Amino acid sequence: MRTWLFGVAFALAASGGAATAQDWPTRPMTMIVPFTAGGPVDVAARVVAPRMSEILGQQIIIENIGGAGGMTGSNRVAKAPGDGYLFVLGNTGTHASNQTLYKKPMYNSVTEFTPVGLVVENTKVLLVRNSLDVRTMPEFVAYVKANHATMQFGSAGSGSATHLGCLLLNVKLGVEVTHVPYRGAAQAMQDLVGGRIDYMCDIISTALAQIQAGAARPIALLSTTRFPVLPDLATALEQGTADVDSDGWNALFLPKGTPDAIVRKLADAAGQALDTPAVRERLVGLGLKVPGPERRGPDYLGRLLAEEIDKWARPINAAGVTAD
DSSP states (O other): OHHHHHHHHHHHHHHHHHHHHHHOOSSOEEEEESSOTTSHHHHHHHHHHHHHHHHHTSOEEEEEOOOGGGHHHHHHHHTSOSSSSEEEEEEHIIIIIHHHHSSSOSSOTTTSEEEEEEEEEEOEEEEEOTTSOOOSHHHHHHHHHHHGGGOEEEESSTTSHHHHHHHHHHHHHTOOOEEEEOSSHHHHHHHHHTTSSSEEEEEHHHHHHHHHTTSSEEEEEOSSSOBTTBTTOOBTTTTTSOOOOOOEEEEEEEETTOOHHHHHHHHHHHHHHHTSHHHHHHHHHTTEEOOOGGGSSHHHHHHHHHHHHHHHHHHHHHHTOOOO
């Protein structure tokens, strides 16, 4: 009799858990952006989140938590309950490169998160201060090789995608330049415009306004192909110098152990948001790439994450760089 009652109780608990996952969400959710407001990850989040809120029927609150190359905010999600109410919009830096860049990362991005899906992919652009007398990639290469000991480049923080983009460039050029980490890409851009740093490798979505305003000078795309919003800007490889592919991505992650029904529902909401014409047009207009349906789900993101950890480990180890 006691065994039978235990079985009934277990079945009821299991069905209750399934119902909870099926009914999710029943209250507002929080999307952690692990960088300060105004940066590239924040821009993407604020375009996609409102439409996701409409689809899910509950508000998605965006909370910016910067620090440690995006690990501070991401770690909050890694240690949170897997109930679907807290998730992070991570990127190449927060979930791939930091696993090598830091000797003791705050979390294991493979074992402490549940992949949800890609949201956007991005292309980076090499920008210099307007007072730097270079206008092409060959001119930049010649200048940095002659002056790298006294130059500085900025980024959104140690371990961020903008840091790794310039690190990869520097490794390809064989130069060592002083890195100035900021608490966000917006702050780094402010100092670039003010002439206090020499260059940065920013994501087009946040660099575009400054480029169009003439506040900073674009030198080359750090990508394999050109991009529609900057059709006349050639890649570094096209300009006959380094083959630098620092394309990155933003993706949603939930805490490990989140029920599959919630994971799939969140991934589906993100996919529907990306297929909404107004959202898609806004993202593309910002210089972001919207991944196709076959590259949006949790299974694809899980495979991509493993590949990206390996991809970025190579230049980081080759440069002997650490963010600790």
